[in-house]
Amino acid sequence: MASESEFQGRVAIVTGAGQGMGRAVARRLARGGASLVINDIDGESADRTVSHLKGYGHEAVAAPGSVTSASDVRAMVDKALGSFGAIHILINNAGILRPTQVIDIEEEEWDLVVGVNLKGTYLCSRAVLKPMQDAGWGRIVNFSSTAGKNISTVGGAHYTAAKAGILGFTRHLAKEAAPHGITVNAVCPGLIDTEMVRTTISDERARAYAEGFPISRLGTPDEVAELVAFLASDRAAYITGASLDINGGDLMI
Numbered sequence: 001m002a003s004e005s006e007f008q009g010r011v012a013i014v015t016g017a018g019q020g021m022g023r024a025v026a027r028r029l030a031r032g033g034a035s036l037v038i039n040d041i042d043g044e045s046a047d048r049t050v051s052h053l054k055g056y057g058h059e060a061v062a063a064p065g066s067v068t069s070a071s072d073v074r075a076m077v078d079k080a081l082g083s084f085g086a087i088h089i090l091i092n093n094a095g096i097l098r099p100t101q102v103i104d105i106e107e108e109e110w111d112l113v114v115g116v117n118l119k120g121t122y123l124c125s126r127a128v129l130k131p132m133q134d135a136g137w138g139r140i141v142n143f144s145s146t147a148g149k150n151i152s153t154v155g156g157a158h159y160t161a162a163k164a165g166i167l168g169f170t171r172h173l174a175k176e177a178a179p180h181g182i183t184v185n186a187v188c189p190g191l192i193d194t195e196m197v198r199t200t201i202s203d204e205r206a207r208a209y210a211e212g213f214p215i216s217r218l219g220t221p222d223e224v225a226e227l228v229a230f231l232a233s234d235r236a237a238y239i240t241g242a243s244l245d246i247n248g249g250d251l252m253i
């Protein structure tokens, strides 16, 4: 059972937590008692999330920077260790999407989309492994997507390829990390009502997609945050290398 204080004493890093699902996950973990390190490439949005959490009496610090930069990631980990002395939970949420068709994808855009989604997941995971090993306990939750198992609804092939790559990375790291008490899992959200979707497709198109889902609406960031919190908790101790779907029935496999 989830308890009010199940993350008490835990230190959690959430990447891309300035808005959307990252922010919802940060709120959910903080409500459970975790101390939060809020990363985002947009420093102002990271600060807003920190202020919001502190407003509710939670412990939080900002660690702005890009997940694609090894030095920014190092600084984020140093900030976590300097502020709270340990790292127990990493949520690899930062991601970007472009709707471009392959024939029009420039190399720079390919590198950007694959870089933020896939390389970012690798860099941040690598950086927390030693602190998690020291703690003898760890939870890494990676944001894949329905795109990782099928094809992206609104993104391009670079996004689909990166999200599929995250599933492979998740399985492999899960095997390596298990002896240290660290689990590594992925979530595969369907169409969730965030800026990412709102800035990519019209309300009308979003509604049309939603009508085709068995649960005929978009998901909410809080619903995804609930699943992520479960995977980050002691309740999920025997789940590793898994990918959990949360898509209103859009993809059932």
Ligand SMILES: NC(=O)c1ccc[n+]([C@@H]2O[C@H](COP(=O)([O-])OP(=O)(O)OC[C@H]3O[C@@H](n4cnc5c(N)ncnc54)[C@H](O)[C@@H]3O)[C@@H](O)[C@H]2O)c1
Pocket: 015, 016, 017, 018, 019, 020, 021, 022, 039, 040, 041, 042, 045, 065, 066, 067, 068, 092, 093, 094, 095, 096, 097, 116, 120, 143, 144, 145, 146, 188, 189, 190, 191, 192, 193, 194, 195, 196, 197
């Ligand atoms: N919204 C959906 O329907 C959906 C579905 C499946 C998976 N996802 C995935 O869920 C995650 C969160 O998506 P969202 O919808 O909340 O997106 P969002 O665009 O609302 O938020 C993403 C956040 O990541 C930050 N970010 C971007 N590049 C970054 C970088 N290099 N370093 C650090 N932060 C960076 C952005 O500034 C933003 O605050 C992403 O990985 C996304 O691919 C989203």
